[in-house]
Amino acid sequence: EAAQKNGFPHFMLKEIHEQPDALHNTVAPRIKDGLPDFSSDGVPDDIFRGCNKIYIIACGTAMHAGMVCKTMIEPLMRIPVTVSIASEFRYEDPLVDENTLVIAISQSGETIDTLEALRLSRRCHARTLAVVNVKGSTIARECDNVIYTHAGPEIAVASTKAYTVQLAALYLIGCKLGLVNAKYTLKQARAFIVSLQKAIPAIGRILEQENTIKKVVEPLSSAQDTFFIGRGLDYTLSLEGALKLKEISYIHAEAYAAGELKHGTIALITDGVPVIAIATQKRVMAKTLSNIREVKARGAYVILLTKENNVTDQDVYDVQLPLPELDDMFMVFPAAVALQLIAYYTSVNKGVDVDKPRNLAKSVTVE
Numbered sequence: 001e002a003a004q005k006n007g008f009p010h011f012m013l014k015e016i017h018e019q020p021d022a023l024h025n026t027v028a029p030r031i032k033d034g035l036p037d038f039s040s041d042g043v044p045d046d047i048f049r050g051c052n053k054i055y056i057i058a059c060g061t062a063m064h065a066g067m068v069c070k071t072m073i074e075p076l077m078r079i080p081v082t083v084s085i086a087s088e089f090r091y092e093d094p095l096v097d098e099n100t101l102v103i104a105i106s107q108s109g110e111t112i113d114t115l116e117a118l119r120l121s122r123r124c125h126a127r128t129l130a131v132v133n134v135k136g137s138t139i140a141r142e143c144d145n146v147i148y149t150h151a152g153p154e155i156a157v158a159s160t161k162a163y164t165v166q167l168a169a170l171y172l173i174g175c176k177l178g179l180v181n182a183k184y185t186l187k188q189a190r191a192f193i194v195s196l197q198k199a200i201p202a203i204g205r206i207l208e209q210e211n212t213i214k215k216v217v218e219p220l221s222s223a224q225d226t227f228f229i230g231r232g233l234d235y236t237l238s239l240e241g242a243l244k245l246k247e248i249s250y251i252h253a254e255a256y257a258a259g260e261l262k263h264g265t266i267a268l269i270t271d272g273v274p275v276i277a278i279a280t281q282k283r284v285m286a287k288t289l290s291n292i293r294e295v296k297a298r299g300a301y302v303i304l305l306t307k308e309n310n311v312t313d314q315d316v317y318d319v320q321l322p323l324p325e326l327d328d329m330f331m332v333f334p335a336a337v338a339l340q341l342i343a344y345y346t347s348v349n350k351g352v353d354v355d356k357p358r359n360l361a362k363s364v365t366v367e
Ligand code: G6P
Pocket: 059, 060, 061, 062, 105, 106, 107, 108, 109, 110, 111, 114, 157, 158, 159, 360, 361, 362, 363, 364
């Protein structure tokens, strides 16, 4: 096992570090002439043409990847994108027909709820596309079309590299949807791909900050409750940041849309309660900062994740984790890795078994 860990103390840390390669392996083979190309996957452009709604079905971390993707695809396509927890989708009589594109996301390709949701979609004659990591898995075999992520085996229960490669595959799909349906010009699509490729070295820059992150999370390991806040894309990221922390540190972590805090949750903010605030989106920056001020004023210990060149008043945060500058839509990549490291080091500081947290399984085949 030590050999498999390749010098890292845990699989999770090894897998966090594998992300630049995993992303490169997932993205590079699907770019031709600067544009997204799924011909080597055998996925025809036709499945993207003229669909009038999209359902994303998945569980856990994969579902959170779907939520990020919705914030990118819906405004571009101007069609409804619904992210459905697979175990709910099956019982909500979803509005699926032959003009619906259903995207099933799964690392293992074996999650029973996602598989059954896919089967239901096929019975409703939807166009189906799976984003799966494990080759030849059941979801990959049963889906009409598959785009494999190339993360390699993920051993740690807490998903890290599988999440970021899912995001990359979904961004490629989003770009393809835009192109095929004339929402993007060739020039816009090429610019999108360039931005996506820039996200890969940006992840490397977060990995260089590992020691700083290890230090700033020290107050977290003794906390009872923590909150992750953000708006829009940053909110969808908060959900994954909170999940990561709770599953491997057993600390209660809740993600909240920053603007919604004032409707109840802010009552829980008292002296020293850690709040991880994510503010990478220009469109909602002023509003998010004002929400962060509200928690700071009530004594929260604020760790702020924002672009390195974003000038923020020092009274808004206790610690700032600067993220490399990318176009807003692509900030999810470095921010996700920072959140993974926050969870990892909190768990290590607490002395929890990072790779095998209690009660959890890597692949869930019970309903
Ligand atoms: C389990 C794992 C999670 C994962 C979820 C969905 O709960 O612990 O990390 O996100 O299943 O798994 P899948 O293989 O379908 O992505």
